Amino acid sequence: MSIIRRSLTSLLIALACLMSVPAMAQEDPGRELLVNLAEAPSSRVEEAINAIVDSGDERARGWLEAYGNNRLSRVKDTGQVVLVLNNRGRDWEIADPLTGENLGEMSRRKLDRVAINNAIRGKLEGIMAMLDLNAADPDVREASAADMMGKVDAALVAPLQARLEKEESAAVRDRIEAALAIYRVEQGDIEAVEVLAGSLHPRARAALNNAAASDSPQLVEAANKALASIEQKLKLNKAAETLYFGLSMGSVLVLAAIGLAITFGVMGVINMAHGELIMLGAYTTWGVQQLLPGQPGLALLLSIPAGFLVAAIAGIIIERSVIQHLKGRPLETLLATFGISLILQQLVRTVISPQNRTVVTPEWMSGSLVINDALSLTLNRLYVMAFALIVFAALMMIMRKTRLGLDVRAVTQNRAMARSMGIKATKVDILTFALGSGVAGLAGVALSQLTNVGPNLGQNYIIDSFMVVVFGGVGNLWGTLIAGLSLGTINQLLEPWAGAVLAKIIVLVFIILFIQKRPKGLFPQKGRAAEN
Amino acid sequence: MWLTRPLQERSTQLFLGILIAALAVVTVLHLAMPEDSALHVSAYTVTLLGKYLCYALLAVAVDLVWGYLGILSLGHGAFFALGGYAMGMYLMRQIGDRGTYGDPILPDFMVFLNWDSLPWYWHGFDMAWFAFAMVLLVPGALAFVFGYLAFRSRVTGVYLSIITQALTFALMLAFFRNEMGFGGNNGLTDFRDILGFNLRTDATRLGLFIATGIALAIGYVICRGIVTSKLGRVSIACRDAEARTRFLGYRVERVQLFVFVVSAMLAGVAGALYVPQVGIINPSEFSPLFSIEVVVWVALGGRATLYGAVIGALLVNYAKTVFTGVMPDAWLFALGGLFVLVTVFLPKGIAGLLQKRRKAPDNDRSNPREATA
Structure with a gap:
């Protein structure tokens, strides 16, 4: 009976529990x-x-x-x-x-x-890091594990090891292993040095440096060996980074110069206002962003055609009002367009502001692409590089495959003959100049993502642009591409030991000497086009 | 003799006459007129006029290469500034221990940068003769090296213009660096005296003004002498038909080199006279804008006339003084507009207008052809 009652009670309790769930x-x-x-x-x-x-x-x-x-x-x-x-x-x-x-x-x-x-606040950090290590998102886990490097203490070793056994993502495992290894190296464990040898993380290096200064000779030897291998890898990454910056700077030069390669190289018009057309493109980007506040990405995309149009229209006005009257007088054209560049600069100063304007970088363009601990590539430069290549390819197509390109080449090679074949040379002049100017506008749109947008923006690029075109060989688009990329890379290679200004001076002097050796540039034009 | 020949020309006599008369009038008005008189020329104006005359000499130098050799140099400001720096270094050494830091040898900026000794290229500049020689030699040497390389490989036309611009741009960047030992972007300033005369007295200023006027007169006569000599004829031939001149057996590059170096030296002298009058030399004189501005003075005055260069330099700089005083924003509009208007509507400049009015044939060809052939 008592058993029944007891069972009944437990049943009731169980029921109550079930009810309360x-x-x-x-x-x-x-x-x-x-x-x-x-x-x-x-x-x-x-x-x-x-x-x-x-x-x-x-x-x-x-x-x-x-x-x-x-x-x-x-x-x-x-x-x-x-x-x-x-x-x-x-x-x-x-x-x-x-x-x-x-x-x-x-x-x-x-x-x-x-x-x-x-x-508690001090402990909370470690606790939250452990929480992050358990997060569902592997990126969060990796970042948290990376954050743990150098912060591991005795209390964290066991939970980390437990986590390591469960962890599936290789990247996170590497991080946790490195974090544990740093702890072990600190404790004097020689085998853990091996683990750190492959790591490029500064904290791993710091731990190894500490180990190299320790008392144990074996540990010192192992640490030095590991450090040497890290040093090697770092150098390689440094070289890759320099190359990246060089190519990035080169692609900016290519963008700035490629429009000039059309107007100066193909048409033979010296347009000293080219830099200001770049500036107009950059200001167009700023203007479109002002019109579309809060949507920098859309504004940037829209300003690609807008920048092209604004600069192209400005180019047409310059061509019609001044350049056409100075046909065949290149030095006068140089002076007149220089005057135009002064007017445009002052116009921007008066109408907008003498101060620099900030152009917002859309979210998908900011940040960087992390290759490893020592090498990360900024996204905006990557985009600008791609943009430069696309613009270059498009221009190449226009010059090679379209009717306009054919007309342009015909008019530049033999104007009189082209006209007698029914090509409207004046119209071709206008279109070519508009194309070259529009491309300058595109360069401005791209530059607005990399540098300050101000009235002097164009001035900084005009001499460089002419150098690139002349160095590459006038009238040769491929030459401009190669010249721009190589000058940018050379500049970046020189910068670490010469400083930015001296590197620029060395490059300028190099080009001055080069032009005297080969006045026609890297890739001189051959055949009929070379006759003028 | 080639130098005395110009003195027999009517145009040169006229130019020198006007110049000397102007110098005399300014001197008399400055010294003799009481300060409250409307006709009194203040020391400030004298220095301003002296500055204009330096610019005029620079313009003559540019006209010599552009007008008579067909080389559009966009880098003459570099020679001007180098001459100025040579003079500036001399003036810096003359400060002695009167600088802020009181160092008897090192200029203030070097003390400020914690330099303990004078860089090697600063030695000798405490001697006037050495510094004045450098005023000629440094720009001359740069022009020689640059010209030798450029003319030998027959770089001409627009290419030459652009690399001269790159030259002055590179020098500007270099002089902006503190490590160069030329005072970085502050340049050289705070001068005290020249050849023992205090630079801050009116008498020294008047003296410098007159010296500049005389330098302009001499420079003009030298240029005139060159362009009327046989060498000048060949140089005009180079300008108009380089290839043909070469086929006739002339060593075109030597002629070009000689004229270019002379022109650079004149520019250096102009710069050297400019510095004590404005009291400062800094890297902005190397800026490509300044060099190209000089070209527009020449274009406005009239290319290949020499006196046109002087007229253009005086007019534009007077306009600049007025504009920057009254409405500074408008100056670049005016200058830019001037570039366009002169090249499109006034290809022969003011001198061209004068010649047309007089309808008198000039000694030179009145219609220089383009030098791009």
Whole structure:
């Protein structure tokens, strides 16, 4: 009987438990965890935090971060724990930490901050890093593991090792192994040096450097060996980086010069206002962004055609008003277009501002492509490089495959003959000049992503552009491409030991000497085109 | 003798007469007129006029190569500035221990940069004769090396113009560097005296003005002498038909080199006289804009006339003084417009207008052909 009664009781309890499960599910366990944290006396805080961590709740990291930032408060009346989104002014904007729902504003007098002391704050960092190590996103895990390098202490070794066994992503495993190895090297473990030998991370190097200064001769030897291999790899990466910067600078030069290669190289018109057409393109980008605030990406895409058009129209005006009257007088053309460049610069200064304007870089263009710890490529430069190549290819196609290109080549080779074949030479002049100017505008759009947009933007590029065109060989688009890329690379190669200014001077002197040796440039024109 | 021949020409006599008369009038008005008189020429104006005359000498130098040799130099500002720096170095050494830091040998900026000794190329500049020789030799040597390389490989026309521009641009970048030992972007300034005369007295300023006027007169006569000599005829032939001249057996590159070096030296003298009058020399004198501005003075005055260069330099710089005083923003518009208008509507410049009015044939060819052939 007693057995029955006892069983009945246990059954009832079990039933009661079963009944209460749905009720518990509605009552979010997070609420209790947070209340516990808020109510815990300082000796129990750590326990409360561990409870939050052990709950495996996805929201745990956000809560702890808010806690660490003093953004966790309790409403005095209800005892509810809330997230403070904005704690400026008298009324604070708060949100429900469980649902993320915005609860509007509440007077700060009605709120009670959940207290935290510095000892806990220090530990919180490591705890959050461990939380991140358990995150679902492998990128988060990798970043967190990288952050752990050099920060591992005895307490973290065991959880890290446990994590390592579970980890699937190779990149994260490498990071955790490196983080553990740094700890072991610090403890004097020679075998761990081997692990670090492949790492390019500065903290791995720092650990090895410390090891190389230690007392144990074997450890010193191993560390030095590892350091030497790292040094080698770093040099390689450094070279790759220099090459990248060189090509990037080169592609900027190509962009700036390629329009000139059309107007100067193909048409033979010296346009000293070319730099200012670049500047117009850059200002167009700025203008389109002003028209479309908040959408820098769309604005940038739109300013590609817009920059082309603005510069092309400016080019047509210059051609019609001045250059056509100076046909066959190149030195006068040089002077007149220089005058135009002064007018355009001053126009921008007067109408817009003498100060530099900031052009926003859209999100998908900022940031960088991380190859390894020592090498990351900035995305905007990568985009500009691609853009330069596309513009170059498009120009090549226009000159080679279209009717306009055919006409241009005919008119430049033999104007009288071309005209007698029915080609309207004047129209071809206008179109060619518009094309060259428009490409300058495109260069401006690209440059706006790399440098300051100001009235002097064009001035800085005009001499370089002429150098590139002349160096590559006038009238030769391929020459311009090669010349631009190689001059950019040479400049970057010289920079580390000569400094930026001296490198530029050396390159200028080199070109001056080169032109005297080969006045027609790298790739002189041959055949009929060379006769003029 | 080639130098005395120009003195028998009417145009040169006229030019020298006007120049000397102008110098005399300014001197008399400055010294004799009481300060409150409307006719009094202040020391400020004297220095300003002296500055214009330096520019005029530079313009004559540019006209010599552009007008008579067909070389459009966009880098003559470099020679001007080098002459100026040579003079500036002399003036710096003359400061002695009167500088802010009181170092008897090192100029202030070197003390400031913690240099402990004078760089080798600063030695000798405490002697006037050496510095004045350098005023001629440094620009001359640069022009010689540059010209030798360029003319030997027959770089002409637009290419030459662009590399002269690159030359002055490179020098500007170089002189902006503190490590060069020329005071970086502050340049050389705070001068005290020249040849023992205090630079801040009116008498020294008047003296410098007169010296500049005399230098312009001598420079003009030298240029005139060159262009009327046989060498000058060959140089005009080079300008008009380089290949033909070469086929006739003339060593075109030697003629070009000689004229180019003379022109660079004249520019150096102009720069050297400019520095004590404005009291500063800094790398902005190397800027490509300045060099190309000089060309437009010549174009406005009239190319290949020499006196046109003087007229152009004086007019444009007077306009610049007026404009930058009244409405500084408009000056670049005006200058830019001048470039366009002169080249499109006034290819022979003001001298061309004068000649047309007089309808008198000039000694030179009135219609220089382009030098691009």
